[in-house]
Amino acid sequence: MPEGHTVHRLAAAFERAFGGQRVRTSSPQGRFSEAAQLDQMVLLGAEAVGKHLFLPLAPTEDVDPGAPVVRHVHIHLGLYGSWTFAGEPGFADAHAIGAPRLRRGEQEEELDAAGVTDWRRLVPRPTVRLRIAGARGLADLTGPTACEILDADGRRAVLERLGPDPLRPDPVGRERRRFIEAVRRSRTTIGALLMNQKVVAGIGNIYRAELLFRARLDPLVPGKDLSTGMLAQMWEDLVALMTYGARTGRIVTTQPEHRELEARIVERSRGTRQNGDEDPDVVPREESFYVYHRQTLPCRLCGTTVRSADLAARTVFWCPRCQSRRRRRASWTRENPAAPWALASETADGKAA
Template sequence: MPEGHTVHRLAAAFRDGLVGGPVRTSSPQGRFTEAAQIDRMVLLGAEAVGKHLFLAFAPSDDVDLDAPVVRWVHVHLGLYGSWTFAGEPGFAVLHAIGAPRVRVGEQESALPEPDGDDDDGDGRGAGTADWRYLLPRPTTRLRIQGPRGLADLTGPTACELLDGAGRQAIIDRLGPDPLREDADPERFVRRVLASCSPIATLLMNQQVVAGIGNIYRAELLFRARLDPFVPGTELGRGLVEGIWEDLVELMRYGARTGRIVTTQPEHRLLDARIMERTRQNGDDDPTVVPREQSFYVYHRQTLPCRLCGTEVRSQELAGRTVYWCPGCQKVRSRKAAWIGQHPAAPWALETGDD
């Protein structure tokens, strides 16, 4: 399931490529019949809240986002959802987010040009590779097409049309999103400190904090040197505030690059292995940190900890697998001394940012 930073990247892709003008909307699969209600409307805006994407549609571009006439397409990708993009050069820096990660047009056939010309001499109409003539896959729940490109949605957990009140009701159920300017970290701190649930469970509760998935959960707790099973009520305020601060920096890096990297540079070559070889965006780029070097404990069960050599463990907790190092991660109430004090944080080292 895509974690929160990827949904923020999706919202940015829509803002850059499709927001601001009228678009065509359809549901090739036929399951999102509401697509006909917003067809030819203007895509006014796109925003992410945790793992939820909201796309605003209105009859014209001079409508305020909070106007009653605005309709919101709410999408939650879940485990199997995916957005794929195609368009003219520069239309979208992303080609796909979610699973499966394929490009629009892969394993698809193209429609012939209207005039039937065959300038390429290959038995097809001229320019049939043009994105305008790409057929959607039969499983496409929603296609949004603008003058410069298109986006196809397949396999989402949720795809629904809401009014403003419906959108707000979803947002009100969520905890603060570390990537939003309006996030209130105090809400996160209070909810953690007041709960008897294990901190590992709380970090995956979207009502406590919006956008964290299993990778961020495992890596945050390792970086905090914190036992995943400690109840929130046993933690100190400073420690919980430190987890929030670390999460903000890690997710900002993820939103900027499309990758999750939690290891410090000096630790990446220490036992650079991982138990499950899944892909991240950019894995074919030799300039990025390989997945095998990106994590401390996530999918490193049975392997030695990069720092202390203790075997990394895994266990099911509330329906999801939690990963941790028993040697490094202890019951503690204070912020781990190294969090926030490393001068060569991964986001600074890789990007050159201050």
Template sequence: MPEGHTVHRLAAAFDRAFAGQRVRTSSPQGRFSEAAQLDGMVLLGAEAVGKHLFLPFAPAADVDPGAPVVRHVHIHLGLYGSWTFAGDPGFADAHAIGAPRLRMGEREEELDGAADWRRLVPRPTVRLRIAGAHGLADLTGPTACEILDAQGRQAVLDRLGPDPLRPDPGGRERRRFVEAVRRSRTTIGALLMNQKVVAGIGNIYRAELLFRARLDPFVPGRDLTAGMCEEMWEDLVALMAYGARTGRIVTTQPAHRDVEARIVERSRGTRQNGDEDPEVVPREKSFYVYHRQTLPCRLCGTTVRSGDLAARTVFWCPRCQSVRSRRASWTRENPAAPWALEAPARAPAG
């Protein structure tokens, strides 16, 4: 399932591709018949909140996004959802965002010329197609795809906790996170997967954030100090901001990347955008504990463990994360994030 940084990248892609344009909408699959209500309307932009995407449609470009006439398409990609893009040169900096999919047209006849994308026939699985002046986007396999009014959009937002990638003037969202964690008897590993506590975290960020914080995943939230929670929030903001910029989750310090540079791949493997690019940090060097069960910890050599928590597999080092009340010394001594020490030459596509 795409984590929050991916959905924020998706919202940015829609802003660049369609914001302010009058677009055509359809549902080739037929399961989103409401697309006919939006056909010919202006797509005002895009909004990401946690793992949720909102696309506001209005009769004209000068309509206020909060006006009653605006219709918000609410999309949650879930495990299998994906957006696939095609268009003029420079239209989109990624061919797909979400679950792995073929490039649009890979199973169709070869097309020539700048207007090729206009001739692409949608696959029968396309739930929603949005076409603008310079390109189009196809949605397949989402968990949710629905039209909401302003009240319905707000109802979704009210169910979500703070999003580390949204503006937080005055630190209100950080305080919401700290308070939600500290008043709960639930384990911190389960709390981090609860979208009502913090929106946008998935299994990779959970495992890596807890390792960087040296926190046992099974410690109750109420046992943590406010300072520990605040440090965890700040680290999460930095990690996800890097992910939103590059499309990749990288949590390791450069000095640790070549130490036991292995992960335990599943059948489909842990995929990240730009894996084929030799200039990016490869996935086997990107994580401390995620998918590294049975392998030695990069820092202490102890075997990384895995177990079930909050209906997902959690990964942790029983030695590094056995002390509950201290941060990692290398984090204190090296406050610069790993990407600040070794920034990629360019953001990989995807």
């Protein structure tokens, strides 16, 4: 399932591609017949909250986003949903965002171009739930868990069900306090709480495993046992990690000096791609994580075998030696408070400096 940073990248791509434009909307699959109601409306922007995307549309571009006439297309990609973009050079600065795509040889699965070079003539696949087309390109949605039209009250109801999003602005620290309070009043394990979208919105299985390793926390520690200071550090680390992910399209949690140590990963299939894999200069997937999908392999730092178990309906990964119940953040993450997760030696594009 795409994690929160992916949805924020998706919102940014929609802003660049369609923001302020009158768009054409259709449902080639036929399962989103409401698309006809939106045809020829103006896309006012795009909003990401956790794993949810909202696309507000209105009759004219001067309408206030909160006006009753605005219709919000609410999309949750779920496990299999993705958006595929096609258009003029530079359009949206993305090809596909969402669930990992299957490889076919060395090529990603693409729109049904059949040799067509003009994006205006691209035939949508039969599985396309929603197509949005603008002046310079189009975007096709396939396989979402949710695709619906909401009014302002409906949008608000979705937001009220979600916890704080580390990638949304938090100038006064309100969202951080919400996260800390939600964790500290619960007897549930921190490993389960981090997967609860009512506690924190946007975290998926990778961020959970890696955040707990970096905090040196056993996944089974109850939330109420954690101090305010430790949770504040975890929140700030999460903000940094997800900001990097939103900027680069990659989840990378390892320190540069640890990446070549035990550079292996255990996955069921080699046929998936992450967003950003097309860049040959990105950190390889097998060097990107400390414990995620590294069960049965030695920990990069201590050599202890990384373990895995079911927790909150997903597999959690951890190092039983590094992640003791009470131990606080290791010195290698405290020494540089300006960049506690230490990609300080890399450029803004996530490449080694």
